[in-house]
Amino acid sequence: xxSVPLLSVRGVCKRFPGVLALQDVSLDLxxxxxxxxxxxxxAGKSTLIKVLTGVxxxxxxxxxxxxxxxxxxxxxxxxxxxISTIYQEVNLIPLMSVARxxxxxxxxxxxxxxxxxxxxxxxxxxxxxxxxxxxVRKPLRSLGLGxxxxxxxxxxxxxxxxxxxxDEPTSSLEPREVETLFGVVRELSQRHISILYVSHRxxxxxxLCDEVTVLRDGRVxxxxxxxxxxxxxxxxxxxxxxxxxxxxxxxxxxxxxALPGPPQLRAEGMDKRNLLHxxxxxxxxxxxxxxxxxxxxxxxxxxxxxxGALPVDRGSVWVGGRRLARLSTAxxxxxGMAMLPEDRKAEGIIADLSVRxxxxxxxxxxxHRAGLVSRRRQDQIVDVxxxxxxxxxxxxxxxxxELSGGNQQKVLLARWLCLNPRVLLLDxxxxxxxxxxxxxxxxxxxxxxxxxxxxxxxxxxxxxLVEGADRVVLLKAGAVVGELAGxxxxxxxxxxxxxxx
Amino acid sequence: xxxxxxxxxxxxxxxxxxxxxxIFTDNFLQVANLxxxxxxxxxxxxxxxxxxxxxxxxxxxxxxxxxxxxxxxVVPLYLGFGxxxxxxxxxxxxxxxxxxxxxxxxxxxxxxxxxxLALLVAGRGIALVVxxxxxxxxxxxxLLALGQPAVVIATAAVIAVVVAVMLHRTTYGRQLVAVxxxxxxxxxxxxPVRRILIVTYVSCGLLAxxxxxxxxxxxxxxxxxxxxxxxxxxxITAVVVGGTPLTGGQVRVLGxxxxxxxxxxxxxxxxxxxxxxxxxxxxxxxxILVAVYIARGRTR
Numbered sequence: 001x002x003s004v005p006l007l008s009v010r011g012v013c014k015r016f017p018g019v020l021a022l023q024d025v026s027l028d029l030x031x032x033x034x035x036x037x038x039x040x041x042x043a044g045k046s047t048l049i050k051v052l053t054g055v056x057x058x059x060x061x062x063x064x065x066x067x068x069x070x071x072x073x074x075x076x077x078x079x080x081x082x083i084s085t086i087y088q089e090v091n092l093i094p095l096m097s098v099a100r101x102x103x104x105x106x107x108x109x110x111x112x113x114x115x116x117x118x119x120x121x122x123x124x125x126x127x128x129x130x131x132x133x134x135x136v137r138k139p140l141r142s143l144g145l146g147x148x149x150x151x152x153x154x155x156x157x158x159x160x161x162x163x164x165x166x167d168e169p170t171s172s173l174e175p176r177e178v179e180t181l182f183g184v185v186r187e188l189s190q191r192h193i194s195i196l197y198v199s200h201r202x203x204x205x206x207x208l209c210d211e212v213t214v215l216r217d218g219r220v221x222x223x224x225x226x227x228x229x230x231x232x233x234x235x236x237x238x239x240x241x242x243x244x245x246x247x248x249x250x251x252x253x254x255x256x257x258a259l260p261g262p263p264q265l266r267a268e269g270m271d272k273r274n275l276l277h278x279x280x281x282x283x284x285x286x287x288x289x290x291x292x293x294x295x296x297x298x299x300x301x302x303x304x305x306x307x308g309a310l311p312v313d314r315g316s317v318w319v320g321g322r323r324l325a326r327l328s329t330a331x332x333x334x335x336g337m338a339m340l341p342e343d344r345k346a347e348g349i350i351a352d353l354s355v356r357x358x359x360x361x362x363x364x365x366x367x368h369r370a371g372l373v374s375r376r377r378q379d380q381i382v383d384v385x386x387x388x389x390x391x392x393x394x395x396x397x398x399x400x401x402e403l404s405g406g407n408q409q410k411v412l413l414a415r416w417l418c419l420n421p422r423v424l425l426l427d428x429x430x431x432x433x434x435x436x437x438x439x440x441x442x443x444x445x446x447x448x449x450x451x452x453x454x455x456x457x458x459x460x461x462x463x464x465l466v467e468g469a470d471r472v473v474l475l476k477a478g479a480v481v482g483e484l485a486g487x488x489x490x491x492x493x494x495x496x497x498x499x500x501x
Numbered sequence: 502x503x504x505x506x507x508x509x510x511x512x513x514x515x516x517x518x519x520x521x522x523x524i525f526t527d528n529f530l531q532v533a534n535l536x537x538x539x540x541x542x543x544x545x546x547x548x549x550x551x552x553x554x555x556x557x558x559x560x561x562x563x564x565x566x567x568x569x570x571x572x573x574x575v576v577p578l579y580l581g582f583g584x585x586x587x588x589x590x591x592x593x594x595x596x597x598x599x600x601x602x603x604x605x606x607x608x609x610x611x612x613x614x615x616x617x618l619a620l621l622v623a624g625r626g627i628a629l630v631v632x633x634x635x636x637x638x639x640x641x642x643x644l645l646a647l648g649q650p651a652v653v654i655a656t657a658a659v660i661a662v663v664v665a666v667m668l669h670r671t672t673y674g675r676q677l678v679a680v681x682x683x684x685x686x687x688x689x690x691x692x693p694v695r696r697i698l699i700v701t702y703v704s705c706g707l708l709a710x711x712x713x714x715x716x717x718x719x720x721x722x723x724x725x726x727x728x729x730x731x732x733x734x735x736x737i738t739a740v741v742v743g744g745t746p747l748t749g750g751q752v753r754v755l756g757x758x759x760x761x762x763x764x765x766x767x768x769x770x771x772x773x774x775x776x777x778x779x780x781x782x783x784x785x786x787x788x789i790l791v792a793v794y795i796a797r798g799r800t801r
Contacts, residue, residue, distance in 0.1 A: 307689075309688065309689055329688060329689055329690075329691045330691045330693065332691070333690075333691035334691075339689065341686075341689055346683075346685055346686075347683075347685040347686050347689055348683075348686050348689075349683070349686065350679050350682035350683040350686055350687070350750065351682065351683070352678075352682045352750040352751055353678065353679060353682055353750070357675060357678075357679070361679055361686075361687070361690045361692070362690040362691055362692075364672050364675060364676065365672055367672075368671075368672050371671055371672065372670045372671055373669075373670050373671060373672060373674075373675060415690065
């Protein structure tokens with residue numbers, strides 16, 4: 001059966017105005033293979049996926065699918081041929097019920113009407129197989145992101161897919177859900193469904209995938225069995241430069257010593273019904289404190305509560321030894337706190353505005369003369385931070401929505417750093433950004449802590465958490481269950497505490 | 502392509518209409534006619550500018566026509582104190598309605614379309630109560646002077662420039678666009694979101710009231726039962742045709758002015774060629790559909 005691959009891509013090129021997004025890309029995917037597709041953002045992964053799914057058409061080259069040459073003009077044609085895609089952001093309808101999302105377009109019917117009882121029953125059964133036990137009549141948006149992803153997967157599989165393209169499917173899943181997902185992927189592979197698996201999480205690839213194709217600048221730079229290439233080599237192929245050193249993150253390995261003096265940030269007794277229970281911790285100057293925990297443990301909520309973006313029932317926050325009179329985003333910023341939100345698109349960037357305006361957004365009130373915006377002073381700041389963070393944009397006037405994820409994240413960091421904050425809360429600062437930008441962001445966090453900032457780091461990437469943080473505060477179900485400091489901080493200790501704490 | 506069309510299409514359409522009229526319509530390019538066109542569109546421009554700001558925050562204000570009526574009803578009550586106190590009271594009435602709108606949207610969290618629909622209905626009711634339901638002739642010469650073509654046109658032009666400067670050069674203006682572009686992000690960035698929203702609805706109310714005063718002066722009568730009817734639709738049309746997306750986050754001031762001009766020229770053209778008003782309405786509808794279609798094509 002391996003003689004004729006399910007999918008065969010030969011010499012595909014795709015041009016966009018000014019960019020050659022794909023250049024002579026070839027790829028073979030036999031039935032039942034789990035094939036990893038990796039590369040930095042902008043390497044052409046998304047473009048390739050879009051060509052395969054009929055969103056874009058290749059300018060040159062041939063695609064053979066199921067033994068026949070194909071040329072999809074529309075996503076619908078690719079779907080009908082059995083190519084399903086699960087995107088990074090869940091592509092379902094938030095306000096419709098879970099069951100309706102699952103059966104959208106192929107609802108079971110009875111007398112010409114949708115057979116609701118049957119649909120709901122079947123939806124419950126299907127989802128239970130994916131480890132999701134929910135009331136399927138509730139709107140999809142009431143589910144956590146992980147459960148939504150499972151619904152998307154169940155839907156994709158249910159429509160008789162032969163080729164499943166998964167774009168960062170685990171980026172919003174808890175470890176337990178990741179295991180379920182892997183189980184499902186392996187089962188699909190045994191049923192001869194091919195999977196093209198895109199992820200930045202290399203550990204996952206090694207556990208799951210048979211072959212790997214590395215894209216860089218629109219070209220295939222490596223393709224072959226995953227077992228034959230080690231992690232460091234793989235990364236160096238993606239980045240196109242040789243990496244030295246032992247770790248994969250860019251944090252320095254000697255622990256920073258927290259500076260003496262009172263804690264720069266102190267949160268005490270933060271309480272919010274059903275979400276947070278009496279959370280207290282402190283961060284000193286020059287210290288990176290990690291907030292660890294599984295999805296839904298209250299990490300993001302804690303950060304939001306501290307900066308006043310989530311109203312709390314009780315609790316107080318001290319910055320630099322002074323208690324904030326009231327918790328609001330404006331008061332938090334005034335006190336010198338800055339928070340990078342988890343959901344970059346929904347809560348961070350303003351896609352239609354320019355890079356410049358996104359950077360100066362929070363600093364704007366201090367950058368005016370007689371009420372008029374001072375373009376000159378803005379330009380100075382924007383220039384400094386675009387250089388310092390190496391933001392890749394065609395100009396400060398470019399729309400932020402057009403930048404890659406990594407550059408968007410840098411724009412957000414610039415937005416906060418230009419306020420000269422004393423306390424920085426970073427919620428998943430490297431999620432969904434390419435390896436290069438990730439390393440740069442990590443190095444920046446390190447640098448900022450050394451410069452005396454108090455940093456709170458939230459990350460579901462365990463490696464990033466233990467290598468980046470001097471101290472880790474572990475949360476479970478909205479409460480602090482333990483703390484690790486110094487040499488205690490390692491992946492095993494964190495997992496042990498989360499399992500037993 | 503669609504973006505360019507959304508952005509500049511309105512200017513091309515205006516140019517095309519002007520060219521058409523210059524060739525096929527007698528006496529079109531005479532100063533008197535052009536002045537008439539500008540005077541007729543001035544109130545729409547004023548209201549549409551306020552509307553554009555509100556739409557920029559991802560909102561909408563349906564109460565503008567009723568605000569015009571309220572302003573028209575209030576003016577004669579205070580003319581005894583002189584023209585400026587009367588105008589000030591009319592503007593204050595508009596600002597008050599805007600404050601109520603803004604508070605319902607920003608503080609109570611009502612959807613803009615619902616909140617301002619309430620004031621669309623209530624506003625004209627209040628206006629009729631204030632005016633005792635009657636049309637009043639205006640004899641105050643100073644107020645009538647405000648209705649002169651030159652004054653009306655100049656006011657609209659000055660206000661357009663003021664709004665443009667406010668939008669592009671002031672902190673408030675840039676924050677307004679940010680709030681419309683991504684409310685959650687603006688909130689996390691510490692922007693005074695509620696205040697920005699309220700100020701925007703108040704501005705819109707003020708501009709609508711100003712339009713009501715000028716229209717009253719030009720009409721030489723205060724007629725709260727008919728003044729400003731369907732103005733909300735004309736204003737929204739001008740804004741949308743001018744290339745401002747209804748999804749917020751962008752405001753095109755010059756485009757809005759051009760949008761109002763386009764609709765005005767269109768009606769004038771059809772009337773001059775003896776086509777009935779119903780035809781004019783259908784052509785307007787077609788243009789709105791085209792504008793919305795182009796905007797839709799751009800929202801990936």
